[in-house]
Amino acid sequence: MRNYNISIIKGDGIGPEIVDEAIKVLNAVAKKCDFTLSYKEYLMGGIAIDTTGVPLPDETVEGVLNSDACLFGAIGGEKWDTLPRELRPETGLLKFREKMGVYANLRPAIVYDELVNASTLKPEVIKGCDIMVVRELIGGIYFGQPRENDGFKAFNTMVYTKPEIVRIGKTAFELARKRSKRVCSVDKANVLEVSQLWRDTMNELSKDYPDVELSHMYVDNAAMQLVRNPKQFDVIVTGNIFGDILSDTASMVVGSIGLLPSASTGDKTAIYEPIHGSAPDIAGLGIANPIATILSAAMMLKYTLNEEKASDLIEQAIKDALKDGYRTKDLAAFDAKEVLNCVAMGDKIVEYI
Amino acid sequence: MRNYNISIIKGDGIGPEIVDEAIKVLNAVAKKCDFTLSYKEYLMGGIAIDTTGVPLPDETVEGVLNSDACLFGAIGGEKWDTLPRELRPETGLLKFREKMGVYANLRPAIVYDELVNASTLKPEVIKGCDIMVVRELIGGIYFGQPRENDGFKAFNTMVYTKPEIVRIGKTAFELARKRSKRVCSVDKANVLEVSQLWRDTMNELSKDYPDVELSHMYVDNAAMQLVRNPKQFDVIVTGNIFGDILSDTASMVVGSIGLLPSASTGDKTAIYEPIHGSAPDIAGLGIANPIATILSAAMMLKYTLNEEKASDLIEQAIKDALKDGYRTKDLAAFDAKEVLNCVAMGDKIVEYI
Numbered sequence: 001m002r003n004y005n006i007s008i009i010k011g012d013g014i015g016p017e018i019v020d021e022a023i024k025v026l027n028a029v030a031k032k033c034d035f036t037l038s039y040k041e042y043l044m045g046g047i048a049i050d051t052t053g054v055p056l057p058d059e060t061v062e063g064v065l066n067s068d069a070c071l072f073g074a075i076g077g078e079k080w081d082t083l084p085r086e087l088r089p090e091t092g093l094l095k096f097r098e099k100m101g102v103y104a105n106l107r108p109a110i111v112y113d114e115l116v117n118a119s120t121l122k123p124e125v126i127k128g129c130d131i132m133v134v135r136e137l138i139g140g141i142y143f144g145q146p147r148e149n150d151g152f153k154a155f156n157t158m159v160y161t162k163p164e165i166v167r168i169g170k171t172a173f174e175l176a177r178k179r180s181k182r183v184c185s186v187d188k189a190n191v192l193e194v195s196q197l198w199r200d201t202m203n204e205l206s207k208d209y210p211d212v213e214l215s216h217m218y219v220d221n222a223a224m225q226l227v228r229n230p231k232q233f234d235v236i237v238t239g240n241i242f243g244d245i246l247s248d249t250a251s252m253v254v255g256s257i258g259l260l261p262s263a264s265t266g267d268k269t270a271i272y273e274p275i276h277g278s279a280p281d282i283a284g285l286g287i288a289n290p291i292a293t294i295l296s297a298a299m300m301l302k303y304t305l306n307e308e309k310a311s312d313l314i315e316q317a318i319k320d321a322l323k324d325g326y327r328t329k330d331l332a333a334f335d336a337k338e339v340l341n342c343v344a345m346g347d348k349i350v351e352y353i
Numbered sequence: 354m355r356n357y358n359i360s361i362i363k364g365d366g367i368g369p370e371i372v373d374e375a376i377k378v379l380n381a382v383a384k385k386c387d388f389t390l391s392y393k394e395y396l397m398g399g400i401a402i403d404t405t406g407v408p409l410p411d412e413t414v415e416g417v418l419n420s421d422a423c424l425f426g427a428i429g430g431e432k433w434d435t436l437p438r439e440l441r442p443e444t445g446l447l448k449f450r451e452k453m454g455v456y457a458n459l460r461p462a463i464v465y466d467e468l469v470n471a472s473t474l475k476p477e478v479i480k481g482c483d484i485m486v487v488r489e490l491i492g493g494i495y496f497g498q499p500r501e502n503d504g505f506k507a508f509n510t511m512v513y514t515k516p517e518i519v520r521i522g523k524t525a526f527e528l529a530r531k532r533s534k535r536v537c538s539v540d541k542a543n544v545l546e547v548s549q550l551w552r553d554t555m556n557e558l559s560k561d562y563p564d565v566e567l568s569h570m571y572v573d574n575a576a577m578q579l580v581r582n583p584k585q586f587d588v589i590v591t592g593n594i595f596g597d598i599l600s601d602t603a604s605m606v607v608g609s610i611g612l613l614p615s616a617s618t619g620d621k622t623a624i625y626e627p628i629h630g631s632a633p634d635i636a637g638l639g640i641a642n643p644i645a646t647i648l649s650a651a652m653m654l655k656y657t658l659n660e661e662k663a664s665d666l667i668e669q670a671i672k673d674a675l676k677d678g679y680r681t682k683d684l685a686a687f688d689a690k691e692v693l694n695c696v697a698m699g700d701k702i703v704e705y706i
């Protein structure tokens with residue numbers, strides 16, 4: 001029987017609650033589809049600081065690198081925000097992404113018909129919307145050297161090399177092939193040299209994908225178009241900081257961030273996590289929405305473990321549960337038949353599987 | 354009688370049509386408020402390239418610097434997009450901003466009750482919204498050195514010094530004092546050193562403005578919040594590229610970019626222009642919406658010439674014309690009683706004055 005080694009990072013706040021539900025659902029589909037999953041838990045973020053003194057213990061780096069994929073909850077909280085920069089949860093997170101080599105961050109933004117009212121955008125603007133944002137995750141201004149702050153002057157460097165652009169470009173083109181075959185590359189080539197190289201490289205690369213249509217958009221216009229007419233997009237590919245901004249904008253097209261999963265993939269391993277944070281304000285209350293994490297687990301099955309059928313089963317179960325009016329508290333305002341807590345939503349999804 | 358010297362740059366595409374209407378309206382209020390305006394026209398952008406060989410002739414730089422303020426239409430068009438970088442309209446525009454020392458770009462996003470349906474956002478989300486985005490305009494990654502593209506590796510530098518942050522911060526705090534007294538500073542201080550200096554400096558500066566509430570927001574969250582709940586914002590202050598992106602997002606809160614003016618101010622002179630582009634596709638058809646340019650002229654009266662009464666008169670006339678159902682073609686779908694062309698809309702606003 002096929003077995004996969006999954007590393008688990010529950011993290012802080014609502015992290016443990018939502019990851020537990022995802023594991024429950026994973027076990028249910030595994031059983032149904034005849035494979036097994038072995039889990040090993042590692043520490044990161046605030047809880048790692050409290051337990052080991054550092055946000056990213058070496059053991060976590062080792063363990064995740066040696067696993068097939070990592071399922072991740074969320075990290076951080078006010079408690080650790082005043083620590084020196086090198087000890088903060090975010091620093092751990094960035095180092096983690098870099099060490100895992102996960103250069104491609106995939107963030108799907110899919111509007112479910114049942115929740116078309118959950119967005120602040122008008123239903124007719126978003127109905128049927130299905131966007132995949134592909135964000136470069138371990139380069140650009142996040143990691144660029146030199147960087148400095150002497151208290152009078154501070155700077156960072158936004159830098160890309162051609163191979164970095166090619167590999168993220170390939171990810172986007174390959175994904176588009178399985179979708180509507182359109183890639184929109186977002187940059188600021190009318191101002192930035194680094195964007196000009198980005199654009200030139202994407203144009204070159206597109207010759208290898210004659211079946212995929214490539215277009216270019218400036219980042220300011222892209223931010224605008226995501227609000228004006230999000231349905232025009234299929235795959236969006238962009239650099240690290242533009243992707244940070246645009247994927248959050250795209251999430252607002254869907255509206256409820258409790259529904260949005262993400263994948264961070266590369267050549268070594270992959271990390272799957274909800275896009276929302278650790279929500280310390282509702283941690284422990286049992287009311288968190290586990291769907292984003294469960295959908296992240298579904299992405300893991302599809303993109304890393306190649307268990308497409310199991311992945312589809314989860315997605316369908318979630319759609320069915322939503323269609324039948326089951327909601328967590330954050331979605332209670334949108335045609336709820338019954339409002340479930342975190343554990344009950346996990347159970348409900350298992351039922352539908 | 355008070356007289357002001359206004360430099361005029363009509364530019365490309367619809368630029369000439371819309372600027373002509375703004376001048377018409379300016380003359381009408383000047384007459385009513387007992388001052389005079391002298392205009393002098395200068396070339397920039399595509400038309401400057403065609404006429405003089407460069408996008409920003411020295412004569413334009415000189416002329417605008419020696420004027421009280423500049424009323425600007427729009428520049429650019431496909432025709433000039435393939436020119437080498439140093440000859441492109443955008444390069445001229447950036448050089449122009451730098452030479453004019455206009456470090457503060459003000460972009461109000463005000464939702465008119467009459468056009469509350471023009472946005473893709475739900476009316477209840479935007480009704481009554483009144484945001485002022487203050488974007489740093491002559492620093493940051495747009496102008497940072499070093500910058501390079503060798504065809505394999507390319508980079509830009511995002512840099513700010515404390516005095517640069519202080520002067521834009523002051524602009525924001527002063528503006529907030531005349532509004533709802535709240536400034537939200539947007540950065541990415543959890544990742545970037547340049548943002549940490551930005552945040553520290555804003556905190557320091559806020560001590561001089563105890564009557565204004567300062568908050569901070571990460572740029573990804575700000576992009577999201579502008580869509581989720583734009584009414585939470587009063588004044589937003591941010592760096593050059595974040596401001597480029599966020600002000601375009603904010604414009605979508607209003608919906609119709611034909612209504613959105615901007616001001617670029619500094620210690621030497623000021624430039625007033627609509628936020629929309631030169632729209633070559635409709636140039637010469639006479640159907641362009643002149644309101645954004647007319648509102649820019651109203652900002653000029655208020656912020657540079659201190660003719661507040663004249664400015665209010667224009668704003669009120671526009672509100673009245675909209676309330677009575679007069680629309681240009683771009684707004685025809687929103688409760689139009691009569692659709693006017695560009696010249697007729699200018700005339701109508703003069704009538705209301």
Ligand SMILES: CC(C)[C@H](C(=O)O)[C@@H](O)C(=O)O
Pocket residue numbers: 090093244543544573
């Ligand atoms: C927490 C922060 C460093 C992170 C980022 O900017 O990448 C977050 O915003 C994200 O998008 O995962």
Ligand SMILES: CC(C)[C@H](C(=O)O)[C@@H](O)C(=O)O
Pocket residue numbers: 190191220443446597
């Ligand atoms: C044309 C471009 C260089 C410019 C900018 O990025 O500043 C434009 O987007 C703007 O916002 O005025």
